[in-house]
Structure formats: C-alpha cells, structure tokens
Amino acid sequence: xxxxxxxxGYDIDLGNECSRNAYAWSKKTFANRAGKPGEAAQDLxxxxxxxxxxxxxxxxxxxxxxxxxIEVAERVGKFDTLGYDLVAMTADxxxxxGFVPTNLSNxxxxxxxxxxxxxxxxxxxxxxxxFAEVAITGGExxxxxxxxxxxxxxxxxxxxxxxxxxxxxxxxxRPLSGAGVKPGQAVVAxxxxxxxxxxxxxxxxxxxNLFGDNWHSAPYDGLDATxxxxxxxxxxxxxxxxxxxxxxxxxxVLDAGLPLHAAAHITGGGIADNxxxxxxxxxxxxxxxxxxxxxxxxxxxxxxxxxxxxxxLYWNMGNGMLLVTDEAQAEAVAAHLQAQGYEAQVxxxxxxxxxxxxxxxxxxLSYA
Numbered sequence: 001x002x003x004x005x006x007x008x009g010y011d012i013d014l015g016n017e018c019s020r021n022a023y024a025w026s027k028k029t030f031a032n033r034a035g036k037p038g039e040a041a042q043d044l045x046x047x048x049x050x051x052x053x054x055x056x057x058x059x060x061x062x063x064x065x066x067x068x069x070i071e072v073a074e075r076v077g078k079f080d081t082l083g084y085d086l087v088a089m090t091a092d093x094x095x096x097x098g099f100v101p102t103n104l105s106n107x108x109x110x111x112x113x114x115x116x117x118x119x120x121x122x123x124x125x126x127x128x129x130x131f132a133e134v135a136i137t138g139g140e141x142x143x144x145x146x147x148x149x150x151x152x153x154x155x156x157x158x159x160x161x162x163x164x165x166x167x168x169x170x171x172x173x174r175p176l177s178g179a180g181v182k183p184g185q186a187v188v189a190x191x192x193x194x195x196x197x198x199x200x201x202x203x204x205x206x207x208x209n210l211f212g213d214n215w216h217s218a219p220y221d222g223l224d225a226t227x228x229x230x231x232x233x234x235x236x237x238x239x240x241x242x243x244x245x246x247x248x249x250x251x252x253v254l255d256a257g258l259p260l261h262a263a264a265h266i267t268g269g270g271i272a273d274n275x276x277x278x279x280x281x282x283x284x285x286x287x288x289x290x291x292x293x294x295x296x297x298x299x300x301x302x303x304x305x306x307x308x309x310x311x312x313l314y315w316n317m318g319n320g321m322l323l324v325t326d327e328a329q330a331e332a333v334a335a336h337l338q339a340q341g342y343e344a345q346v347x348x349x350x351x352x353x354x355x356x357x358x359x360x361x362x363x364x365l366s367y368a
Contacts, residue, residue, distance in 0.1 A: 016273070041175065051097070051168070051175050058168040060099030060175070064089035065161035068200045072239045074154035075216035079117055081242035082160065083125030085197040088243035089267070090164035091132050092321065095247035096263035096278075098176040098254070099166035104129060105138030106162040111148040113141070114156040121160070132245045134164065169254045178262040178278030178324075183352040185261060186330035190249070191291040191343035192320030194241035198268040199314040206304040207235055222295035238296045246321045249340045253323075258333050262324040266316040272356050272367035273313065275322055279356070287348035288359040291318040308362035317360075324350060 030040040033052075041051035052059050066085045073079050091101040106125065108118070118141065129136055150157030168175060195203065207215035216236030225233055246265075254260060262278035264271075271287070279285060293301075293311070297318065301311040311317060325333045330346045337344035351357075358365040 016269075051099075058175075060094045060097050060166045060168065061163065062090045062093040062165075063161065063163040064093060065159065066197050068204065069195075069197045069239070070158065070160065071151050071204065072200065072216065072236055074151040074157065076234075076236040076240050077155075078240060079120040080124035080127075081240060082121060083123075083128040084131075084242035084245060086125060086160055086162050087128040087132050087134065087164075088245045089197055090162050091134060091166075091245055091247040092265045094164055094166040095250045096176065096265045096321070098169050098172045098174075098260070100169050100251045100254075101132055101134050101164050101166040101247050103137045103166075104134050104162050104164045106136070106160065107139060108141045108158055108160050109144050109148050110141065110156055110158040111143075111145055111150075112156060113143060117156045117158075128242075128245065132247055169251065171254050171257065176260060176262050176278075178280045180261045181279060181281065181283055181324050181350055182261075183283055183350050184327060185324050185350040186327045186346055187285060187287060187348045187350065188323045188325060188330055188333050188337070188344055189287075189290055189319045189347035190246055190321040190323070190337060191345075192266070192316045192318055193244055193294070195239060195294075195297070196243040196267065196316055196320060198316070200239065202304060202306075202314050203239060203300055206300055210303055211235070220296065222299055224295050244320060244342075246342070249337050249342045250321070250323065252340060253333055253336050256336055258329055258336060259326050260323055260333075261326075264322045266320050266322065268314075270311075270313040270315065270317065271319060271322070271358065275356055276367070278324070279350075279354075282352075282354050284351045284354045284356060285348060286351050286357045286359075287322075289345060289347045290358065290360060291343070291345070291347075292361060293317040308360070309365050309367075312358065312360075312365060319347070322347065 033039045037054045039053045050061060052061055066082055069085060073082055086106065087104065090104065094101045125136065148157050148159060207218065211218040216234060218235045220233060220235050220238045250263065264275040264278055266274050275285060297315050301308065323333060334344040334346055356367045
C-alpha cells in the first residue's frame with residue numbers, strides 16, 4: 001500500500017481495480033440490448049456515466065451517493081444541504097459526458113424513520129433539483145434496522161444514493177469522451193467552495209485523532225471562518241458545506257456554441273485520477289493556474305501530516321471541475337461561466353507529453 005493510500009484507511013488503487021472489474025462484468029450484459037431500445041454505448045470507458053440509446057434519443061445515466069459526509073450531517077443535526085451533494089455527484093458526472101441532467105430517482109436506507117429528518121432532506125433535494133433544473137421522478141425509503149449504522153447520537157442513521165439521467169446536448173454529435181483532446185488546447189477550472197462529497201474518511205479520521213469523539217464541535221479558526229467568512233465556526237459546519245452543482249453552467253456554455261472537447265468532475269482521486277480519464281491519445285496536461293486550496297483543506301493537510309501530492313489525490317483542493325476547450329475560446333468559456341455566478345479561470349493547457357503536472361503553491365507535483 002502506497003503512502004497516498006494509508007492516511008484515509010482505504011486503497012485508491014484497489015478501489016479503481018474493483019471498479020474496473022465491476023464494469024467489465026457490466027459490459028458483458030451490453031449485448032442484451034444491442035440493436036434494441038436501451039442499447040449501451042461502448043466509447044465512454046473510464047467515466048462515471050454511460051450512454052444509452054432509444055432510437056434517435058441518446059441518454060446518459062449515472063449513479064452515486066453522498067458517502068460518509070452523511071455522518072457529518074448526523075453530528076451537526078442539519079440535513080437540508082445534503083441534497084446538493086446528492087445531485088452534484090450524479091448531475092455533474094452526466095454533464096462531463098455532455099449529457100444535460102433531466103431526471104433523478106433516489107433511495108434512502110434508514111435504521112428507523114424520523115419524519116422531520118426526511119422532510120429536511122427532501123426539502124434540500126427539492127432546492128438542489130430546482131437549481132439543476134432536474135425533476136425528481138422516482139424514489140424509495142427502506143427501513144433496514146441494524147443493517148444501517150452511523151453516529152450513535154443521530155436522530156436517524158441513513159444512506160442516500162441516486163440515479164440520474166440526462167439527454168445529450170443537441171450541439172454534440174457524440175458524448176464528450178476525451179477522444180478529441182489534442183495538444184495545445186486549453187483547460188478551464190471551476191472553483192469549488194467546499195470539500196464536495198469526497199475525502200471525508202481521511203478528514204473525519206484526522207479530526208477524530210486531534211479532537212476526540214466530538215470533533216464536529218471543535219472550533220474552526222481558518223481564514224474563512226465566520227463571521228468574516230462563509231465556512232463556519234466549527235469543523236462540523238466547515239465539512240458540511242454543500243457541493244456546488246456545475247451542470248447548469250456547463251450546459252449553458254454548450255448552449256452558447258462554445259467548444260468543449262472533454263470535461264472532468266473532480267471527486268475522489270482528485271485532479272490526477274479524474275482528469276486522466278479524459279486524457280486519451282497519449283496526451284497530458286500542465287496546470288499552472290489552478291484555484292488555491294480552501295483554507296480548511298490546507299489546514300487539514302497539515303493536521304493529517306500528508307504531503308501536498310497526496311492531498312491533491314484525496315480532495316479537490318479548490319477545483320471542482322476541469323473543462324478542455326480551444327485555446328482561442330478559453331477566456332470566453334471562463335467569462336461565460338463567471339457571468340452565471342461561477343468562479344472560473346484558464347488553468348493550463350494540454351501537452352503532447354503524457355502525465356499531469358501541477359504547479360501550485362506547495363510546489364510542482366507530477367502524476368503519471
């Protein structure tokens with residue numbers, strides 16, 4: 001196990017290997033719908049969404065959950081922001097393939113029901129879907145007793161997952177797989193104002209070791225702490241900050257006729273693991289103007305005693321999505337996103353040499 005795998009208590013490489021194996025079994029079922037409604041595409045290997053075809057209609061489908069961020073909500077006792085995380089994990093996986101999210105189905109597995117918690121969760125999901133212009137068209141609540149665990153002090157322990165579908169943007173002839181990425185193209189980064197919904201195992205373990213069982217109540221004194229900032233005044237509030245949903249902004253970039261050749265949703269595995277999924281044809285990337293890590297991420301890196309290289313594998317480090325566009329249009333893409341309220345900037349370029357190289361405040365980092 002490498003040093004990048006030990007701090008969080010899980011093995012990134014093993015997770016990728018299991019995912020590849022699971023997808024290999026899944027692909028063995030594609031023949032069941034070959035030439036029929038629901039036929040699966042074969043050219044989106046490595047992503048978290050896939051294309052299914054119904055005649056001329058080309059749809060994308062993606063499934064995901066919130067993960068262990070749920071425990072933060074249980075500890076803080078606030079549940080109306082988790083819907084943004086749930087929508088972001090699936091909607092943003094769709095839009096990076098060029099699919100505009102349209103519908104979402106969700107399932108809540110609980111140990112025992114609490115009406116107020118469910119109401120708060122669904123109100124937040126309603127708000128998030130309104131932001132993403134998505135309709136909630138399916139769902140289930142399942143009571144599973146002691147099969148579901150979590151923080152003992154919570155009103156209700158639960159797990160929350162969703163599946164979303166979307167339609168291929170009409171400006172695209174095929175999904176954004178990265179097949180058209182070439183050296184000399186530009187990379188635009190969108191800032192993430194939170195941890196989103198990844199890397200919480202490492203964050204929780206670090207804070208538990210430092211502050212004990214009630215780490216969520218420990219004061220947070222980062223540069224962005226309230227009242228002068230928006231992060232929160234406890235570590236629990238900082239980690240609970242909701243995910244920003246990028247899909248509406250990226251869809252409007254396509255609406256404007258601006259070119260996109262690939263996109264990457266920066267989740268678990270960070271920039272290196274997620275961006276390399278769309279860097280095909282042997283190309284690489286040099287990113288010299290990324291957004292700075294959030295103060296809380298910088299602080300957790302120091303508290304966890306991990307290297308910057310590992311931090312950029314576990315957390316988004318302030319960059320939630322990367323878009324590949326033509327160099328001549330990069331500033332226009334960034335400006336279009338900024339006009340919609342997103343923080344976006346040209347972050348680097350595609351190189352003929354493979355590998356991802358980051359030039360950040362902590363130094364120069366390289367990933368094969």
